Amino acid sequence: MSLSTIFVYLSGLVTKVEKLTKVEFSNLEKILFPKLKITKAQVIEYYIKVAPKMLNFLANRPLVVTRFPDGVNQIGFYEKDAPHGKPSWVETVKIHSETAKRDINYILCNNIDTLIWLANNAAIEIHTPFSKVDFQEKPDMVFFDIDPEPPATYNDAIEVTLLVKEKLDDLGFESCVKTSGKKGFHIIVPIVREYTFQDTRKFVHHIGKQIAKEQDLVVSEFGETKKPGKVFVDYVQNSYGRTMISSYSLRAVPDATVSTPLEWSEVRKGIKPAEFNIFSVVKRKKDPWQRIFDIKQKLTV
DNA sequence: GGCAATT
DNA sequence: AATTGCCAACGCTCG
DNA sequence: CGAGCG
Ligand SMILES: [Mn+2]
Ligand SMILES: [Mn+2]
Numbered sequence A: 001m002s003l004s005t006i007f008v009y010l011s012g013l014v015t016k017v018e019k020l021t022k023v024e025f026s027n028l029e030k031i032l033f034p035k036l037k038i039t040k041a042q043v044i045e046y047y048i049k050v051a052p053k054m055l056n057f058l059a060n061r062p063l064v065v066t067r068f069p070d071g072v073n074q075i076g077f078y079e080k081d082a083p084h085g086k087p088s089w090v091e092t093v094k095i096h097s098e099t100a101k102r103d104i105n106y107i108l109c110n111n112i113d114t115l116i117w118l119a120n121n122a123a124i125e126i127h128t129p130f131s132k133v134d135f136q137e138k139p140d141m142v143f144f145d146i147d148p149e150p151p152a153t154y155n156d157a158i159e160v161t162l163l164v165k166e167k168l169d170d171l172g173f174e175s176c177v178k179t180s181g182k183k184g185f186h187i188i189v190p191i192v193r194e195y196t197f198q199d200t201r202k203f204v205h206h207i208g209k210q211i212a213k214e215q216d217l218v219v220s221e222f223g224e225t226k227k228p229g230k231v232f233v234d235y236v237q238n239s240y241g242r243t244m245i246s247s248y249s250l251r252a253v254p255d256a257t258v259s260t261p262l263e264w265s266e267v268r269k270g271i272k273p274a275e276f277n278i279f280s281v282v283k284r285k286k287d288p289w290q291r292i293f294d295i296k297q298k299l300t301v
Numbered sequence B: 001g002g003c004a005a006t007t
Numbered sequence C: 001a002a003t004t005g006c007c008a009a010c011g012c013t014c015g
Numbered sequence D: 001c002g003a004g005c006g
Helices: A003-007 A015-019 A040-059 A111-119 A154-171 A195-213
Strands: A031-033 A064-067 A077-079 A094-096 A103-105 A123-129 A142-148 A176-179 A186-192 A231-234 A241-244
Touching: A031 A040, A040 A111, A040 A123, A111 A123, A142 A154, A142 A195, A154 A186, A154 A195, A154 A231, A195 A231
Parallel strands: none
Antiparallel strands: A064 A077, A064 A123, A094 A103, A123 A241, A142 A186, A142 A231, A176 A186
16 A cells, blocks of 8 residues: 555544654644645645655755744744754754854755654745755756746746746756746756856856846846846845755645646746645646756856 | 743 | 743845 | 845
8 A cells, every 4th residue: 555545544544644654743633724724634645645756856955944833824933953852763964054153953854754754843845955965065956036026927927937948948958947836936957066056146147137138027136126017037046055945845825835846838827826736736647857857957158 | 843941 | 830932044235 | 344135
């Protein structure tokens, strides 16, 4: 019997489920998304179902999570340092923070039990850095963060996302796209681990400026992040210690949206972020971004 | 969500 | 025994 | 340099 088959019976057969994981569950019937009446059991079930697709994106990346133990309508908190009371089997990596002048034990999620444990912690959102733990100074991806500023719309964000895709195509780069689960999109260009964050930042800024010159809708300067009605091509995120929301992570919003990898053909005006949520994403047969782990592009323009 | 400090 | 606190910081950019 | 940013 597969994990997901068993987990369908979660509410009814809790003890049986517990035998399949090292995690000790708590408060399974607690409502974490009040608007949709989604319980913690359903959140755990979601993460178990997407685990086969999601774990690859988490592997060997020190995690930052946002936790909402009392539900997404209550105040949550960021967590980097593994909490006291963490089971011994949860893998962590000690990384020294220069500015904080202390060591932080980041969680590594390299197996499904850790993902289940995070879900039981009400770690709704899981954020990942752009480099892996074994080579932290060298990112393995370039990140285009497409941020529409109201009154710019989701369709505006889609338009700009496709403009960036077109530009990348022209330059000969393969790219992957996902919804952020909130207002914008994320575009990833997988690269060889030979460049610094300054390199990747410059690369995104360069392309952002180019498009901004051609399109009135687009801005790409730091001072323009909140320019009303514009879509900001955000390059700043490409830095050490910064993160993006992971593919397949839930977002802590009332509609329980998911940051969802898409086929480029799915990025068309009219789609809405809420189409991709805790219920719909598990039904998707598509598994875009498969090639992301094979492609390792050089960043020469 | 859960440990630890505080009353 | 019950309540409260704590749980992240960073590098980058602009002025 | 500090403030504001994501
Ligand atoms: Mn964004
Ligand atoms: Mn941004």
